[in-house]
Amino acid sequence: MSDLAGTDAVVAVAGYWAVPAAALVGALAFLTASLHAMSGSAVSGRGRLAAATVLVREVARLLRQRRRRTVAADVLLWRFATAGLVPLALLKVTVIPFGRWTLFDSPVGVVWFNAMDVGVWALVWLAGWGPNAVHSLVGGYRFLAQAVGYELPLMFALVAPPIAAGSLRVGEVSAAQDGLWFVVWMPVAFGVYCVGVVAFSVWGPFSVAVGSDLAGGVLAESSGVDRLLFLAGRYLLLVAGAGFAVPMFLGGGAGPILAGWVWVLVKTMLLLAAFVAVGHRVPSLRPDKFVEAAWVVLLPLAVAQDMVVAVVAVGRT
Amino acid sequence: MGLSDLLSRAAASRAHVLVVATPRAFTTRVALERALLGRGWVQAESPADADVLAVCGHEHTALTEELEAVWDAMPGPRVRVDVADPKAVPAVLDRAAEQLLATDQHVHDAQRRGPVTRHMDHGDMDHGDMDMAPAGIPLAEGAEDRDGLEMDVLHLSLGPVLPHWPPGLVLHCTLHGDVATEVQVELVGEPTTGYDAADTRDSVGVVAARSCDAVVSVLALAGWPVGEAVARRARDACLDGNLRDAAQHLTRLRRRVVRSWLLRWMLRGIGRLDHAGVQESGAAQQVAGDVYDRLVALIDRAGQGLRGEASAAGNSADLVAALPALLAGSELASLRLAVASLDLGSALARLEAADV
Numbered sequence: 001m002s003d004l005a006g007t008d009a010v011v012a013v014a015g016y017w018a019v020p021a022a023a024l025v026g027a028l029a030f031l032t033a034s035l036h037a038m039s040g041s042a043v044s045g046r047g048r049l050a051a052a053t054v055l056v057r058e059v060a061r062l063l064r065q066r067r068r069r070t071v072a073a074d075v076l077l078w079r080f081a082t083a084g085l086v087p088l089a090l091l092k093v094t095v096i097p098f099g100r101w102t103l104f105d106s107p108v109g110v111v112w113f114n115a116m117d118v119g120v121w122a123l124v125w126l127a128g129w130g131p132n133a134v135h136s137l138v139g140g141y142r143f144l145a146q147a148v149g150y151e152l153p154l155m156f157a158l159v160a161p162p163i164a165a166g167s168l169r170v171g172e173v174s175a176a177q178d179g180l181w182f183v184v185w186m187p188v189a190f191g192v193y194c195v196g197v198v199a200f201s202v203w204g205p206f207s208v209a210v211g212s213d214l215a216g217g218v219l220a221e222s223s224g225v226d227r228l229l230f231l232a233g234r235y236l237l238l239v240a241g242a243g244f245a246v247p248m249f250l251g252g253g254a255g256p257i258l259a260g261w262v263w264v265l266v267k268t269m270l271l272l273a274a275f276v277a278v279g280h281r282v283p284s285l286r287p288d289k290f291v292e293a294a295w296v297v298l299l300p301l302a303v304a305q306d307m308v309v310a311v312v313a314v315g316r317t
Numbered sequence: 318m319g320l321s322d323l324l325s326r327a328a329a330s331r332a333h334v335l336v337v338a339t340p341r342a343f344t345t346r347v348a349l350e351r352a353l354l355g356r357g358w359v360q361a362e363s364p365a366d367a368d369v370l371a372v373c374g375h376e377h378t379a380l381t382e383e384l385e386a387v388w389d390a391m392p393g394p395r396v397r398v399d400v401a402d403p404k405a406v407p408a409v410l411d412r413a414a415e416q417l418l419a420t421d422q423h424v425h426d427a428q429r430r431g432p433v434t435r436h437m438d439h440g441d442m443d444h445g446d447m448d449m450a451p452a453g454i455p456l457a458e459g460a461e462d463r464d465g466l467e468m469d470v471l472h473l474s475l476g477p478v479l480p481h482w483p484p485g486l487v488l489h490c491t492l493h494g495d496v497a498t499e500v501q502v503e504l505v506g507e508p509t510t511g512y513d514a515a516d517t518r519d520s521v522g523v524v525a526a527r528s529c530d531a532v533v534s535v536l537a538l539a540g541w542p543v544g545e546a547v548a549r550r551a552r553d554a555c556l557d558g559n560l561r562d563a564a565q566h567l568t569r570l571r572r573r574v575v576r577s578w579l580l581r582w583m584l585r586g587i588g589r590l591d592h593a594g595v596q597e598s599g600a601a602q603q604v605a606g607d608v609y610d611r612l613v614a615l616i617d618r619a620g621q622g623l624r625g626e627a628s629a630a631g632n633s634a635d636l637v638a639a640l641p642a643l644l645a646g647s648e649l650a651s652l653r654l655a656v657a658s659l660d661l662g663s664a665l666a667r668l669e670a671a672d673v
Contacts, residue, residue: 060327223392284540
């Protein structure tokens with residue numbers, strides 16, 4: 001095995017591969033949205049319409065709909081924010097090793113992912129700020145309150161795998177799980193990470209920023225292609241979050257028989273299915289209550305997990 | 318042309334409908350909601366989200382200005398329809414679908430009005446003299462909030478066109494951040510002639526359906542789609558006269574609600590309305606406890622309604638009059654949940670029945 005060690009390393013591919021990669025991520029997002037629509041019609045007892053066509057028709061509707069501007073809106077920041085989630089999610093994906101290949105083999109890939117994640121704060125807040133309207137502004141505030149809750153536990157959860165691997169390079173974190181996936185001996189970090197992903201994707205129980213009680217919150221004034229981009233960005237963030245969990249906790253491309261990249265896809269999709277299942281079934285978490293639980297329960301748990309991982313890592317060397 | 322035609326057809330088959338509930342049009346509104354969801358359409362959450370504006374009931378002259386503002390805020394392609402009674406629903410939705418496909422008219426409409434710019438929030442801002450007023454809107458003033466922090470003071474009118482909101486109710490709120498420090502009540506849109514027959518001599522099913530509908534609103538605002546769907550089924554079964562099915566759905570719903578510790582955690586302690594001001598108002602009995610207590614009570618009341626046991630209805634006028642005291646100091650989400658849990662739709666219906 002030792003003479004093959006060199007092939008374990010992840011290879012950074014040429015830049016033009018970003019195009020098929022983005023298409024693949026888009027396809028996964030489409031699949032996730034379809035799955036969500038399907039579970040929605042199962043919940044409401046209306047299974048007459050195939051979920052995939054619902055999505056196509058919804059996209060057609062938003063493409064046909066006119067864009068809106070509100071009085072004295074901050075149009076530049078508003079449009080920047082609603083359109084920004086899509087590229088941000090794609091930037092997150094660049095550091096994920098797809099089998100042996102990656103787009104961006106950064107020595108600090110984990111930090112890169114987390115930095116992009118903080119970008120979500122700015123974009124969702126600005127999307128709420130831009131229209132100069134009360135409901136969307138309150139939605140923006142809500143997201144910030146929620147972010148104060150999930151971000152620190154998420155950061156500490158992301159710290160655990162690099163400690164064990166001794167590297168912030170995502171490929172090396174993935175390779176360090178030789179035989180024993182990190183999810184097995186750092187389940188708390190994995191759980192907290194998943195909460196963070198659902199939260200930064202403004203998804204399911206963490207979608208209060210776009211909640212019905214705010215008439216759509218951040219999205220209350222958006223229509224047409226602006227709305228479409230924001231909604232697409234949400235799904236892409238969910239895909240990016242699920243995809244990043246694979247090298248961090250789920251052994252990367254490790255698995256029997258199938259090629260590494262197939263395993264990455266399979267694991268990502270399984271995690272996405274779990275996120276979708278949460279979507280309709282869990283009530284919204286109000287930020288004021290969630291923040292309390294996040295700081296009193298999740299944060300100490302994540303730190304304790306880091307300590308355990310650090311002790312084990314020191315013991316090994 | 319073929320492609321854009323295809324796009325239009327796909328888009329029109331997924332219309333989002335902003336349902337405007339007016340007083341005494343309960344059965345009409347529910348019939349409309351059911352029919353549009355049955356077509357695979359969606360209930361819009363705001364004017365920006367809507368393709369179709371559907372106004373329920375016979376008389377909505379008092380809402381003319383409000384509806385005009387909503388119409389202006391809709392992006393387009395846009396269609397407005399009036400739904401007089403439950404029987405009219407299928408034909409009205411067919412017509413809406415047809416009008417959505419009239420692309421030439423929508424293009425004309427778009428060219429005529431230019432960029433869509435209006436929105437409703439600032440409609441009734443009243444700041445008096447202000448030096449700074451970009452685009453005619455005065456800048457928000459600052460004031461100290463309950464924690465002594467300087468926050469922008471915003472004015473927001475909730476209702477009458479708002480999903481999961483009692484028909485005919487408008488709350489003029491003064492917000493510090495997202496906390497309503499002052500609330501004023503206004504009742505609009507009371508019909509002068511004509512009414513929804515089923516609403517004035519409510520049958521057993523309709524009485525129970527009203528309670529179920531309040532449950533639908535609470536659970537929708539709490540962001541719990543699974544529970545909301547069961548409550549909808551219970552409501553629809555009540556109106557269809559399938560009282561046995563309705564009772565089963567309600568039992569299932571109650572079990573799910575009681576079992577969900579997350580829901581209890583979220584709803585416990587908010588909208589607690591047993592402070593002194595409320596005790597004096599005479600509305601205390603029916604609003605006791607917090608949103609969670611009232612949610613469970615609503616489900617129980619729906620069950621009692623099905624069995625024909627009339628629950629003691631308090632004085633509706635008292636309840637409406639007590640709203641400012643009840644709601645002042647609530648954060649926006651709590652306020653919405655509190656209003657929904659008070660089942661004001663039923664209260665307002667009783668109020669009107671007393672007027673006749």
